[in-house]
Amino acid sequence: MKKKTVEIKNNTTATVETKNNTTEQVETKNETSESTETPVEDRIEKKKILFKSLWEKEYEYADVLVRMLQSFRKPLIEDVKSGNPTISMDQIETLFDGYDEILNLSWNLCGELKIIYNMYKQLKSVNLGDVFLKHVKEFDVYFKYCSRFVTANELLRDLNTNMKFRRYQNALLESTTLLKDDDYREVLRLPIYHIAEYDKILKELLENTAKYDPSYEMLEDSYEYIDELYLEMKEALKKEKKMDEILEIKKSIVNCPRSVVKPGRYLYRDFNNLIELPSHTPYRIVIFSDILLLAKWDRKMRKFVYHRVIYYKGLKVVDSVSKADPTLFSLLLLNPFTKKNFDIAPQNGRGRGRGQFAIGNNRTPPIRQMNNINNRNDSFSHALSRLFSWSFNQNITRIDLKAADVETQNQIVTLINKRISELHPPPFELLWPDPKDIYDVDIIKGIRNPVPANPDDIILDSYICNAIYHSFPKRLRIKRSLTLLYSLQNHGSSLNTFYERSNAGYGTAQVLAIKDDNDNIFGCFTAEPFKINNGFYGTGESFLFKVQKPKTLGRRKNFGIGRTRSKDSGMSDSGEAQHGEVKVFPWAKTNYLFINSNSEYVAVGSGQGKYGIWCDSQFQTGQSYPTETYHNECLAGTERFNIVNVELWTFTSQIEREFLKKRKSRFPTKFQKRS
Structure with missing residues (x-):
């Protein structure tokens, strides 16, 4: 009996020990569950703060825009109507171009961001990415603002010497804390600072959102889109600072x-x-x-x-x-x-x-x-x-x-x-889609693995590309390589096919090259694809170019002067002798008539009803006139010409970047509209 009691006691003690073990395990489980729940609660609180901050900053930003237009632009307009104006109406439009559209977008976002914040405060599911996707077309005004930023800064720098103009500006700077320091150009930098806040807040929201959350993908797309916009605006601000450095050099030299x-x-x-x-x-x-x-x-x-x-x-x-x-x-x-x-x-x-x-x-x-x-x-x-x-x-x-x-x-x-x-750059790589890759599922078959193009079948060559290379935006000078998207000889003379291949999603920046029946080669660069659109579109990064036919020197060749000059000047002798000089006509900053394309024609550059490049719907005939947009000369041999071939090229680095993306973004890449 004693043994049994002992055994029973031992058993009871064992059961007690097991109960203690189970309680310890339960306690450890509770501790781990509490430790996992704590970060989730922290993330929820953090996201509440971020949603609130996003709404408050948007409201403050819209308020400053209203003040700027009321206390700065309005007095300037009234001053124009007076007998002794300090500024012209064209200058006012240059300074404040795009601000009305930015203000309308900001007011719309204020209401929707406030709804998002109130819903999330009640622990309801929200999707911030839907808000940005809804207004993605309106956000294009910020991309256009980048190209106008430098022009407006130059004008503001010249107007800064006028005391009456400075008085209007100082009144605005003192009325808000959003504008930093006393720099008169802070007014123009305000949209850049605001997009920087967007970029920062969206990044923190993405870090505090779980990947299994239904709104994560849309939020990620929103952040990538805004981040691309921020980098573009940051580059515009960088150009302004570079201009200040050059101005300081100019002031220091008599x-x-x-x-x-x-x-x-x-x-x-x-x-x-x-x-x-x-x-x-x-x-x-x-x-x-x-x-x-x-x-x-x-x-x-x-x-x-x-x-x-x-x-x-x-x-x-x-x-x-x-x-x-x-x-x-x-x-x-x-x-x-x-x-x-x-x-x-x-x-x-x-x-x-x-x-x-x-x-x-x-x-x-x-x-x-x-x-x-x-x-x-x-x-x-x-x-x-x-x-x-x-x-x-x-x-x-x-x-x-x-x-x-x-x-x-x-x-x-x-x-x-x-x-x-850099005057003697390496050869340019010109590619076209692999014609043997007939099983490719992409819109343009063979674009995933392009092959070297036949030099005899294309308009562009390494000499022309190297001549216009430094006119490309700096972000595109990653790789000296272009890939053919469209060719009149290979893909037919349909303007719809041209638009379809231009908007296939393989790069927004493109180069258009045209050859007429007199063997003149000319074209343009655009920062966004061609599309059917009501009215003009595009940015100031675009430019026109033409290849001048080499001129004969006549009797002066016999004196040896031509050979001496080409040798001493350090120019690419064989290329220029074969092609002639390549002329580039950048944006003249006189108007914003960059691209006009519809179902009947495609045109680049305009002024007084004429176009720098105009092609009909079948790519049979074209026109070229001097324009106010680029201050160009006639690009072809004559103002009216017959078209032999048309080519559309995109940057190979952009194609590679598109294919590197794991998942296709719901947001269009820069400037690309959703169909």
């Missing part, structure tokens, strides 16, 4: 021309501690993206004075000048009297030595002198000797400089050589 300040020009480095030899005069070199600015020190003014500006194609740099002093280097200005090698003419018209004819000099060049000599019945031999003397003996100007140290010398030589090397 007699520096205003034309040095140019949109799309970037400042790389400024070296102001150099010495020119043998005069030992302080010298300054400013390295820009496309030109080199030279300035000399003036002892009387105690400032740097503008000397000259040179294109890199007319420049050579020599770094091994002296073994004894490695800080010495030389700049060789090749054929310095050719206007092509100068962006801006030097201020003084005095030559440096006998027989030199600087750009902007009032002295008559040798060829004109030869004509004057003939007119004065002088001998032809005398004129010919003067021509040969100028052509062969005065082709190089050398500037010897000394840097502060070896490191500075290396930096200058490396930067200049890098810019010069």
Whole structure:
């Protein structure tokens, strides 16, 4: 009995122990469940704060827009009606273009974001992505604002000298805390700051949303769309800051021309501690993206004075000048009297030595002198000797400089050589869809694995693409490669097929190339695909281009002058001799008439009822006239022409990016409308 009792006791104790174990397990389970539930509750509270912040910031933003239009634009409009206006109506439209559409979008979002916040506060399911998807077409006004931002900033910079205009502006800056500092350009930066807030809040919302949540995919698409918009606006703000840097350089150099300040020009480095030899005069070199600015020190003014500006194609740099002093280097200005090698003419018209004819000099060049000599019945031999003397003996100007140290010398030589090397870029890769891939399920069969295009069957070639490469937006200069989307010879003369392949979703930025019956090649670049649309659309990133036929030099070839110039100027001899010069006509900032396309025609650039490029619905005939949009000349041989071939190209990097996406976004890529 004792054993049994012991056993029973042992059993009871065992059961007690098991009960304790089970209670411990239950406690641990409760602890783990509490630990997992806590982050969920935190995420819910965090999302409440974010939804509330999104709504409040939108309301504050709309309120500032109303104040801006009432206290800033309205007085300016009334001032125009007065007898002594400080600003014209066209300038007002340039400054505030797009703000009415942005305000309407903001007011609509205010109401819908408030509903989203109240629903989520009651723990109801919400989908923020639906709100952005609903207004995706209205958000295009922000993309257009990017292209107008630089133009409005230039105008605002010029108007800032007017005291009455500044008074209106200061009243607006003092009325709100959204605008930072006292910078007069904060008014234009406001939409950029607001999109940055969108990007930040949507990113935090995405991080606090579980992937199994039904609204996660739409929220992810919304964030990607807004993030792409934010990057575009951030690039516009970056261009503005680059422009400020160039303006500071211009102010610090006496007699520096205003034309040095140019949109799309970037400042790389400024070296102001150099010495020119043998005069030992302080010298300054400013390295820009496309030109080199030279300035000399003036002892009387105690400032740097503008000397000259040179294109890199007319420049050579020599770094091994002296073994004894490695800080010495030389700049060789090749054929310095050719206007092509100068962006801006030097201020003084005095030559440096006998027989030199600087750009902007009032002295008559040798060829004109030869004509004057003939007119004065002088001998032809005398004129010919003067021509040969100028052509062969005065082709190089050398500037010897000394840097502060070896490191500075290396930096200058490396930067200049890098810019010069870009004049001889690697060949462009031109591809087209693989014709053998007949089982491809994509809209354009074979586009997933394109193959090299036959050079004999296409209009574009590496020379033309390299000539217009630096006119492309910087975000597209990832890869020197284009892929063919449409060809008149391969896909027929239907405008519907052209629109269908343009909007197939394989890249928004595209290049249109046309060849007429006189073998003239011309075209345009657009930042968005062609589509049937009521009215004009597009952005200021677009441009027109034409390939000029090479000109014969006539008898001057026998003198050897043509060969000497092409060699010294550093231009791509064989390419230009074969094709001629490629002219690019960027946006002139006079109007916003970029693209007009419908079921009857497609046109690019306009002004006074005429188009820069116009093609009929069957791609049989076309027209080309000078336009106000691009300040272009007639692109074809004649204003009316017959079309031989039309090609539409997109950037291969954009196609690769589309296929890398795991899931197709419900939002259109930049500028692409939903059908």
